[in-house]
Amino acid sequence: MKDLHIIVCLKSVVLEAPRGRIVRTAENSVMNPFDRPAVEIALALRNEVGGTVTAVSMGPPVAGNALLEATAMGADRAVLLTDAAMAGADTLATAAVLNAAISQLPPFDLLVFGTRTADSDTGQVGPQTAVSLGVPMITQVSHMEPAGTGCRLERQCDGFTETYECAFPAAVSVNPDAVVPREIGLGDLETAFGDKAYDVWGLEQIGLSPEATGESGSPTRVLTISPVKTRKACEFIEGDDAQKRDELINHLSNAGLIG
Amino acid sequence: MNINLTDKHIALRRAVKSFCDREIRPIAADIDKEARFPWEVVEKMGRLGYFGIQTPRELGGAGMDALSYAIIIEEISSASGSIGLCVTVHNSVAVFPLLAFGSPEQRDKWVPPLARGEKIGAFCLTEPNAGSDAGGIDATAIPRDGGYTVNANKVFVTNGGVADICLIFARTDPAAGRKGISVVVAERGTPGFVVGDLEDLCGMRANPVSSIRLYDCQVPAGNILGKPGMGLKIGLAALDTGRMGIAAQAVGIAQAALDEAVQYAKQRRQFGVPIEKHQAIQMMIADMATRVDAARLMVYRAAALRDSGRSFSTESAMAKLFASETATAVTDLAVQIHGGYGYSKAYPVERYYRDARVTRIYEGTSEVHRMVIAKGVLG
Numbered sequence: 001m002k003d004l005h006i007i008v009c010l011k012s013v014v015l016e017a018p019r020g021r022i023v024r025t026a027e028n029s030v031m032n033p034f035d036r037p038a039v040e041i042a043l044a045l046r047n048e049v050g051g052t053v054t055a056v057s058m059g060p061p062v063a064g065n066a067l068l069e070a071t072a073m074g075a076d077r078a079v080l081l082t083d084a085a086m087a088g089a090d091t092l093a094t095a096a097v098l099n100a101a102i103s104q105l106p107p108f109d110l111l112v113f114g115t116r117t118a119d120s121d122t123g124q125v126g127p128q129t130a131v132s133l134g135v136p137m138i139t140q141v142s143h144m145e146p147a148g149t150g151c152r153l154e155r156q157c158d159g160f161t162e163t164y165e166c167a168f169p170a171a172v173s174v175n176p177d178a179v180v181p182r183e184i185g186l187g188d189l190e191t192a193f194g195d196k197a198y199d200v201w202g203l204e205q206i207g208l209s210p211e212a213t214g215e216s217g218s219p220t221r222v223l224t225i226s227p228v229k230t231r232k233a234c235e236f237i238e239g240d241d242a243q244k245r246d247e248l249i250n251h252l253s254n255a256g257l258i259g
Numbered sequence: 260m261n262i263n264l265t266d267k268h269i270a271l272r273r274a275v276k277s278f279c280d281r282e283i284r285p286i287a288a289d290i291d292k293e294a295r296f297p298w299e300v301v302e303k304m305g306r307l308g309y310f311g312i313q314t315p316r317e318l319g320g321a322g323m324d325a326l327s328y329a330i331i332i333e334e335i336s337s338a339s340g341s342i343g344l345c346v347t348v349h350n351s352v353a354v355f356p357l358l359a360f361g362s363p364e365q366r367d368k369w370v371p372p373l374a375r376g377e378k379i380g381a382f383c384l385t386e387p388n389a390g391s392d393a394g395g396i397d398a399t400a401i402p403r404d405g406g407y408t409v410n411a412n413k414v415f416v417t418n419g420g421v422a423d424i425c426l427i428f429a430r431t432d433p434a435a436g437r438k439g440i441s442v443v444v445a446e447r448g449t450p451g452f453v454v455g456d457l458e459d460l461c462g463m464r465a466n467p468v469s470s471i472r473l474y475d476c477q478v479p480a481g482n483i484l485g486k487p488g489m490g491l492k493i494g495l496a497a498l499d500t501g502r503m504g505i506a507a508q509a510v511g512i513a514q515a516a517l518d519e520a521v522q523y524a525k526q527r528r529q530f531g532v533p534i535e536k537h538q539a540i541q542m543m544i545a546d547m548a549t550r551v552d553a554a555r556l557m558v559y560r561a562a563a564l565r566d567s568g569r570s571f572s573t574e575s576a577m578a579k580l581f582a583s584e585t586a587t588a589v590t591d592l593a594v595q596i597h598g599g600y601g602y603s604k605a606y607p608v609e610r611y612y613r614d615a616r617v618t619r620i621y622e623g624t625s626e627v628h629r630m631v632i633a634k635g636v637l638g
């Protein structure tokens with residue numbers, strides 16, 4: 001197989017409950033935990049087949065640290081997409097930015113995403129980007145290996161394992177349990193954070209107009225965010241033993257807990 | 260003095276913590292109970308650079324600064340004091356003297372395998388009759404056949420049971436008193452090199468602290484570190500960095516005890532409320548948090564001084580004194596907050612309490628540190 005170009009899209013997230021405005025700092029921003037397995041699977045495939053891994057992230061300047069972590073893990077190149085006009089982008093506007101940026105990079109064979117993010121949890125950005133780029137996508141991939149001119153993939157769905165063969169170029173999102181992301185070596189971390197070698201691209205570099213992204217390019221708006229109040233209610237089942245039994249079975253099967 | 264934690268230091272702490280959460284925390288209680296040195300984890304740490312933290316890249320290390328070093332030791336020690344001890348002693352009093360005082364040949368020979376964790380280092384100063392009084396050692400390394408014949412009885416050697424490369428303090432010129440002490444590098448496997456029984460310790464039980472004895476052990480002349488007679492100078496320089504490591508270790512253990520105490524105080528209920536609502540508990544927590552914070556700042560200051568190339572001897576001694584006394588006080592309070600459960604092996608605080616205790620003893624007792632500091636202040 002020829003050398004691959006694998007692009008991993010990752011996000012820097014804030015691990016704090018959204019209470020008012022959050023000031024993003026290096027302390028409170030981390031690489032989205034669901035993106036680590038994505039980076040890992042990309043690196044493993046590259047190591048097996050040969051080629052390069054490019055890590056791409058849209059976010060505020062502090063998101064550069066997540067890219068440096070990916071570099072420390074072994075990514076060959078990193079690109080930070082940051083621009084005041086990208087702020088407030090919803091998933092579609094984020095996909096628009098990623099699409100524009102990916103189009104500026106050398107052609108890719110595989111586009112890798114995490115399944116979702118720890119801070120907004122939509123799982124939409126990967127599929128939206130794949131659709132906008134016109135490449136097939138397989139989500140929730142739990143295993144991947146090179147095969148033919150593409151790869152063989154497994155995904156778990158509804159208690160079944162589906163196996164696919166897929167030609168490149170393609171896109172995948174990686175099940176968080178698919179692989180254990182590697183630990184970062186101290187020397188690699190020192191080099192990555194010492195060199196701080198990543199490209200920084202704004203809208204101009206990716207040739208996108210401000211209207212196409214950020215708040216103005218976002219068809220959806222988050223109006224409010226409030227914590228969900230969970231209430232535990234205890235229900236007593238009345239009747240004789242047989243009635244109680246039937247009622248309990250009824251309850252559990254209606255709730256989908258038994259089938 | 261400006262203590263700047265850069266993005267690198269923040270990412271570093273996270274990476275070390277991630278490693279500790281996955282590899283060390285889950286086994287920390289067991290390796291303490293079984294007094295077992297966890298080779299499987301140590302090998303992984305070697306591959307990740309933990310045994311050559313400040314060693315230059317070209318010699319197989321990670322090439323990090325002293326502040327990074329302090330953060331790493333702090334994080335490892337909060338998971339396991341014993342492994343923190345292994346790493347700090349190896350890096351600061353075994354590898355560092357080889358780097359600072361070794362000839363290019365000595366560095367090229369010994370440092371790379373140490374920095375990659377393929378070999379473990381040890382520092383052998385203490386003897387049955389010479390502890391605080393390092394100048395009182397009896398070990399000898401007498402010139403013979405173009406090399407040196409070493410006889411030594413070294414006790415309390417951290418990493419002793421697993422060490423491959425040992426820095427032995429011995430008299431090369433017994434008539435010259437303190438000026439006749441040298442550091443001789445002795446490798447395990449050399450005829451006459453004997454590893455004694457492991458100490459049955461109160462804490463730090465997963466570290467194979469043992470005695471190392473050398474019986475007519477013949478080493479080449481090239482195994483003298485620096486020059487003959489430089490022993491005490493090398494020892495003092497090594498202990499300056501070593502103390503910073505022990506101070507960082509003490510901060511890590513204290514932080515772990517504080518975290519555990521806070522968690523317990525929120526969950527344990529007495530007199531109808533979580534005990535965190537009792538003012539007596541709050542006062543303890545406040546004192547613990549303040550002391551840990553102050554100790555950490557002192558350690559980072561010593562590290563930052565070192566990174567800026569300035570003298571950090573006094574600051575490192577003060578940090579070691581304060582941090583070790585903080586660790587024993589804070590772990591004691593953590594046991595207190597846990598009540599009877601704190602005295603049980605069901606909770607980790609009794610381990611922190613045992614592990615913390617020795618930080619006031621090794622690499623110079625608190626009393627010796629006070630003497631050194633007082634001398635600096637009084638002149």
Ligand SMILES: Cc1cc2nc3c(=O)[nH]c(=O)nc-3n(C[C@H](O)[C@H](O)[C@H](O)COP(=O)(O)OP(=O)(O)OC[C@H]3O[C@@H](n4cnc5c(N)ncnc54)[C@H](O)[C@@H]3O)c2cc1C
Pocket residue numbers: 348381382383384385389390391392414415416417418460463468617620621622623624625626627
């Ligand atoms: C777990 C562990 C690991 C160790 N690892 C190493 C190692 O890797 N390498 C190594 O060389 N050593 C090591 N040591 C030894 C340690 O450094 C010594 O125990 C320490 O220096 C104290 O020496 P000592 O035990 O002989 O006590 P002593 O020196 O006998 O001290 C006994 C008491 O007298 C006090 N004292 C002594 N002199 C004075 C004075 N002039 N004024 C006032 N008070 C004084 C001391 O502070 C102490 O309270 C280790 C010890 C332990 C317990």
